[in-house]
Amino acid sequence: MKLYEELAESLRQRIEQGFYAGGDRMPSIRTLVREHGVSVTTAQEAYRQLEDAGLVESRPKSGYFARVRCSTPELPRVGRPVRRPIEVSKWEDVLNMLGAETPSKVFSLGHAMPDFTGPTLKPLLKLWSMQARRSDMRGLEYDSLKGTEELRTQVARLGNHSGCQLDPDELIITTGCQEALFCALRAVTQPGDVVAVDSPCFYGAMQAIKANDLRVMEIPTHAETGLSIEALELALEQWPIKAVLVTPTCNNPLGYTMPESRKRDLLLLAQRFDIAIIEDDIYGDLAYAWPRPRAIKAFDTDGRVLLCSSFSKTLAPGLRLGWIAPGRYRTEVIHNKFVSTAASSTLSQLAVAQFIAEGGYERHLRKMRAQYQRNRDLMVNWLEQHFPAGVRISFPQGGYLLWLEFASEVDCVELNRELSDTQFRIAPGVLFSASGKYRNCMRLNFVNGLDRQTEEALLTLAALIDQRYAKAG
Amino acid sequence: MKLYEELAESLRQRIEQGFYAGGDRMPSIRTLVREHGVSVTTAQEAYRQLEDAGLVESRPKSGYFARVRCSTPELPRVGRPVRRPIEVSKWEDVLNMLGAETPSKVFSLGHAMPDFTGPTLKPLLKLWSMQARRSDMRGLEYDSLKGTEELRTQVARLGNHSGCQLDPDELIITTGCQEALFCALRAVTQPGDVVAVDSPCFYGAMQAIKANDLRVMEIPTHAETGLSIEALELALEQWPIKAVLVTPTCNNPLGYTMPESRKRDLLLLAQRFDIAIIEDDIYGDLAYAWPRPRAIKAFDTDGRVLLCSSFSKTLAPGLRLGWIAPGRYRTEVIHNKFVSTAASSTLSQLAVAQFIAEGGYERHLRKMRAQYQRNRDLMVNWLEQHFPAGVRISFPQGGYLLWLEFASEVDCVELNRELSDTQFRIAPGVLFSASGKYRNCMRLNFVNGLDRQTEEALLTLAALIDQRYAKAG
Ligand SMILES: Cc1ncc(COP(=O)(O)O)c(C=O)c1O
Ligand SMILES: Cc1ncc(COP(=O)(O)O)c(C=O)c1O
Numbered sequence: 001m002k003l004y005e006e007l008a009e010s011l012r013q014r015i016e017q018g019f020y021a022g023g024d025r026m027p028s029i030r031t032l033v034r035e036h037g038v039s040v041t042t043a044q045e046a047y048r049q050l051e052d053a054g055l056v057e058s059r060p061k062s063g064y065f066a067r068v069r070c071s072t073p074e075l076p077r078v079g080r081p082v083r084r085p086i087e088v089s090k091w092e093d094v095l096n097m098l099g100a101e102t103p104s105k106v107f108s109l110g111h112a113m114p115d116f117t118g119p120t121l122k123p124l125l126k127l128w129s130m131q132a133r134r135s136d137m138r139g140l141e142y143d144s145l146k147g148t149e150e151l152r153t154q155v156a157r158l159g160n161h162s163g164c165q166l167d168p169d170e171l172i173i174t175t176g177c178q179e180a181l182f183c184a185l186r187a188v189t190q191p192g193d194v195v196a197v198d199s200p201c202f203y204g205a206m207q208a209i210k211a212n213d214l215r216v217m218e219i220p221t222h223a224e225t226g227l228s229i230e231a232l233e234l235a236l237e238q239w240p241i242k243a244v245l246v247t248p249t250c251n252n253p254l255g256y257t258m259p260e261s262r263k264r265d266l267l268l269l270a271q272r273f274d275i276a277i278i279e280d281d282i283y284g285d286l287a288y289a290w291p292r293p294r295a296i297k298a299f300d301t302d303g304r305v306l307l308c309s310s311f312s313k314t315l316a317p318g319l320r321l322g323w324i325a326p327g328r329y330r331t332e333v334i335h336n337k338f339v340s341t342a343a344s345s346t347l348s349q350l351a352v353a354q355f356i357a358e359g360g361y362e363r364h365l366r367k368m369r370a371q372y373q374r375n376r377d378l379m380v381n382w383l384e385q386h387f388p389a390g391v392r393i394s395f396p397q398g399g400y401l402l403w404l405e406f407a408s409e410v411d412c413v414e415l416n417r418e419l420s421d422t423q424f425r426i427a428p429g430v431l432f433s434a435s436g437k438y439r440n441c442m443r444l445n446f447v448n449g450l451d452r453q454t455e456e457a458l459l460t461l462a463a464l465i466d467q468r469y470a471k472a473g
Numbered sequence: 474m475k476l477y478e479e480l481a482e483s484l485r486q487r488i489e490q491g492f493y494a495g496g497d498r499m500p501s502i503r504t505l506v507r508e509h510g511v512s513v514t515t516a517q518e519a520y521r522q523l524e525d526a527g528l529v530e531s532r533p534k535s536g537y538f539a540r541v542r543c544s545t546p547e548l549p550r551v552g553r554p555v556r557r558p559i560e561v562s563k564w565e566d567v568l569n570m571l572g573a574e575t576p577s578k579v580f581s582l583g584h585a586m587p588d589f590t591g592p593t594l595k596p597l598l599k600l601w602s603m604q605a606r607r608s609d610m611r612g613l614e615y616d617s618l619k620g621t622e623e624l625r626t627q628v629a630r631l632g633n634h635s636g637c638q639l640d641p642d643e644l645i646i647t648t649g650c651q652e653a654l655f656c657a658l659r660a661v662t663q664p665g666d667v668v669a670v671d672s673p674c675f676y677g678a679m680q681a682i683k684a685n686d687l688r689v690m691e692i693p694t695h696a697e698t699g700l701s702i703e704a705l706e707l708a709l710e711q712w713p714i715k716a717v718l719v720t721p722t723c724n725n726p727l728g729y730t731m732p733e734s735r736k737r738d739l740l741l742l743a744q745r746f747d748i749a750i751i752e753d754d755i756y757g758d759l760a761y762a763w764p765r766p767r768a769i770k771a772f773d774t775d776g777r778v779l780l781c782s783s784f785s786k787t788l789a790p791g792l793r794l795g796w797i798a799p800g801r802y803r804t805e806v807i808h809n810k811f812v813s814t815a816a817s818s819t820l821s822q823l824a825v826a827q828f829i830a831e832g833g834y835e836r837h838l839r840k841m842r843a844q845y846q847r848n849r850d851l852m853v854n855w856l857e858q859h860f861p862a863g864v865r866i867s868f869p870q871g872g873y874l875l876w877l878e879f880a881s882e883v884d885c886v887e888l889n890r891e892l893s894d895t896q897f898r899i900a901p902g903v904l905f906s907a908s909g910k911y912r913n914c915m916r917l918n919f920v921n922g923l924d925r926q927t928e929e930a931l932l933t934l935a936a937l938i939d940q941r942y943a944k945a946g
Contacts, residue, residue, distance in 0.1 A: 091808060094811075095618075095807075098617075098618050098811075099617070113614065113615055116610060116613045117610065121610075121613070125605050125606060125610065125612075125613075126605075126606075128605040128612075128820070129602040129603075129605040129606050130602075132598050132599075132601040132602040132605065133598060133599075133602050137589060137590065137594075137598065137789075138791075139598075139601075139789075139791050140589045140594070140598075140788075140789035140790070140791040140792070141586065141789075141790065141791050142586055142785075142790040142791065143791065144571075144572070145568075145571050175648050175793070175814040175817075176814055176815055176816070178811075178812070178813070178814055178815035179813060179814045179815075182812055182813050182814075186684070191664050191686070204811070204812070204815060207808070207811060207812050208812040210812075211659070211808060211809060211812040212812075213664070312615075315613075316610075316612075316613035316614070317613070317614065317615040317816070318611075318612050318613040318614050318615065318616065318818065318819035318820060319613070319818070320648070320814065320816065320817060320818045334568075335564060335680070335684060336684060338567075338568075338571075338651075338677070338680060339651070339655055339677070339680050339681040339683075339684040339685075340651070340652060340655050340813045340814070341648040341649055341651055341652045341655075341793065341813070341814060342649055342651035342652075342677060343649070343790070343793065344648075344793060345791065345792070345793045345818045345821065346791035347601070347791060347821070348818060348820070
């Protein structure tokens with residue numbers, strides 16, 4: 001064990017023993033140097049380790065603090081989705097949530113827009129602006145079908161963080177992760193096929209399933225360990241499933257990360273039944289633990305995993321930049337990419353590639369991981385205090401979304417309707433089910449922690465629940 | 474008749490009588506004022522009219538010149554495509570042409586990239602750069618599903634030029650015209666259906682047909698008047714066709730614009746057989762005549778026309794901005810747009826909207842129309858002189874693409890293979906057919922007129938044809 005690791009370890013023990021409570025100031029670098037007889041670099045390195053592990057946070061000009069920690073809350077129950085393949089419905093609800101047809105600004109507690117207002121994203125905007133003024137005007141050209149070499153090279157390099165060996169020449173840049181999922185689905189299925197998904201499941205993926213005339217088999221998930229391998233195995237034995245689509249790392253909406261052993265089990269199962277895995281890793285780089293958890297793709301030996309991701313959650317969705325590492329399905333994916341959009345925006349690719357190459361991406365991630373983890377803790381604590389008794393709360397390991405389960409009488413679709421007099425909206429659980437389940441659940445973002453508007457919205461919601469379901473919980 | 478119209482008319486007659494040959498200097502504004510006793514404004518307005526009609530061109534600091542005109546060349550023959558619905562093939566050839574897998578820079582005579590190097594596009598880059606630095610960072614947000622209001626408003630306004638009454642709220646912004654076509658096709662068909670197309674037809678549209686498991690019915694076209702209404706009628710009587718996909722204005726690859734009466738006939742036919750029309754208008758604003766020809770959509774009374782277009786040819790393809798006016802198919806189109814890419818790039822929409830609002834788009838168009846028309850004339854003249862006898866050449870009414878038909882023995886796929894030692898490539902006609910027809914044809918761009926590289930490439934090609942097909946022609 002290196003010296004800084006020993007130091008980090010002893011500090012970690014003291015935190016876990018309650019020596020430092022959440023929010024307490026940790027010893028300064030100077031104190032550590034004096035008391036432990038180590039160098040400044042060693043002390044700093046120790047704190048960096050603890051920061052990566054999510055145990056301390058640094059506050060500018062004030063030093064290190066033990067995190068506001070909260071123990072795992074009462075978790076949502078494992079869902080009981082329909083036990084056979086069904087067609088996806090709910091498009092009307094999605095359309096409603098997206099606010100596509102409502103011109104007025106509403107404040108959505110459930111939307112999934114990251115925070116891009118911080119200083120660490122400013123350099124990206126500057127690069128974007130500069131790229132627009134390149135004298136060769138490359139931003140105006142048709143991009144190559146698979147994307148610019150600059151960005152593919154950087155994405156391949158970032159793949160190391162998730163344990164993936166990506167070849168820039170195999171990668172295909174897409175217009176967001178949505179296009180990656182869409183092309184992946186089309187590459188591995190025919191109309192009428194069945195696709196298994198983790199349930200609850202991102203509505204964009206399910207609507208893509210619907211649009212391609214596929215049926216969905218919803219597999220229950222555990223709020224901490226994700227997709228039930230056992231349930232999937234049963235389903236595979238019973239139904240002619242062609243692919244499984246999962247978000248195993250920093251899941252949307254539950255926030256769990258599947259343990260590595262379960263990721264491996266999932267892969268083994270896919271091999272045994274010879275099906276493809278569409279792995280949505282869009283929130284993976286926002287895992288609070290660093291180095292981040294490995295992707296299923298990291299263990300893929302026969303190219304059956306199609307890894308889909310984007311910069312929409314880590315940087316900004318307006319970029320519309322995603323990618324896919326398509327494994328053995330490259331031919332099909334590239335045809336689908338061509339016919340759906342021909343090429344992606346050249347200029348934003350060049351800007352993002354340069355931003356990553358200059359270290360801006362990793363700097364930004366470090367900051368956002370810390371911010372979102374802090375916000376999670378604040379939010380979970382707050383919800384436990386202010387929300388109706390009996391509420392169950394997921395405990396995300398990354399990202400900025402969590403899942404709330406209320407008593408079974410609570411109807412979130414109805415609540416949303418009642419909120420329509422206010423400017424507030426929620427993302428009801430039904431969006432995440434093919435079959436209208438999860439009515440008593442909702443997705444909640446904690447991007448901005450408990451700012452005034454969020455707190456006001458949450459209090460309005462809590463009051464509404466109390467009033468309408470007085471006996472509930 | 475207004476004074477400037479009278480003056481324009483008398484000048485027009487003198488040009489048509491050969492008084493001024495192509496390339497001759499026209500009387501200066503001062504001369505007109507003196508000789509005709511009109512005001513400077515009137516003289517200028519007269520020239521502006523003649524310019525819009527494509528009869529004169531202005532050269533900076535040297536005044537007005539009669540255009541290099543050439544009479545209609547020997548036109549390509551009407552094709553005889555397969556007389557039944559078939560599946561689309563040729564993806565390998567398209568992939569090859571797109572150069573997706575070849576890293577080295579090749580010079581393609583057939584590609585369809587517009588000229589974006591001129592000064593009239595500079596303001597767009599500046600606006601783009603400025604938008605990236607907006608303090609509200611709107612460029613980073615998820616755009617609304619249907620696109621920014623700013624851009625939809627401008628696109629609706631531009632619709633007036635093509636005679637279309639577009640409602641900004643009905644329009645949907647897409648990631649290029651390719652996505653518009655893709656969503657349109659998916660909105661009006663089910664797998665297995667038949668779609669009629671004008672043949673030769675843009676390969677991107679045909680590959681989208683292939684990807685959606687549709688079959689294609691190729692309808693012959695005339696090099697001047699476009700799609701054969703008669704042949705389409707016969708096909709409609711015989712086959713269960715669901716939609717017709719056409720590029721009736723400044724067609725790619727032939728360059729024709731269907732006369733308005735034929736556009737109306739096409740619409741009547743679609744009404745009679747109750748099918749949808751997918752109208753690709755991507756080159757429409759580059760018609761040499763101004764005001765530009767009206768779109769079929771202009772006559773649409775029952776919402777059966779899905780108008781698809783983009784800024785890829787008029788401004789720059791790297792923007793990846795298109796749109797669709799989906800008529801009665803809006804619900805289906807918006808679902809397809811959501812599942813394929815969720816949203817389009819926000820920042821470029823804002824930049825383009827501002828560019829249009831400030832008059833930059835129309836300024837740029839005026840310049841490009843004149844440039845492309847001049848280049849057409851130069852190119853057609855040159856081809857008639859230097860190309861093998863018997864070559865047939867289309868005579869585009871807009872855009873920057875033409876179609877060459879060689880003697881039937883000439884095999885353009887083979888020529889491309891033989892060119893592989895050089896840096897030059899052509900776009901063989903087979904790309905534009907579902908069934909491998911048009912081997913003796915190719916598409917040629919005249920974006921840059923006869924610059925040195927283009928002339929060198931064309932001479933290489935002509936020599937190759939002469940050598941290989943000595944007896945041909
Ligand atoms: C799990 C998941 N996958 C994919 C997407 C779509 O991402 P993008 O905006 O990059 O298309 C989202 C966006 O909300 C998501 O949450
Ligand atoms: C006739 C036609 N339609 C559609 C497209 C696709 O356009 P975009 O680049 O805007 O997706 C092209 C591009 O070459 C085209 O020529």
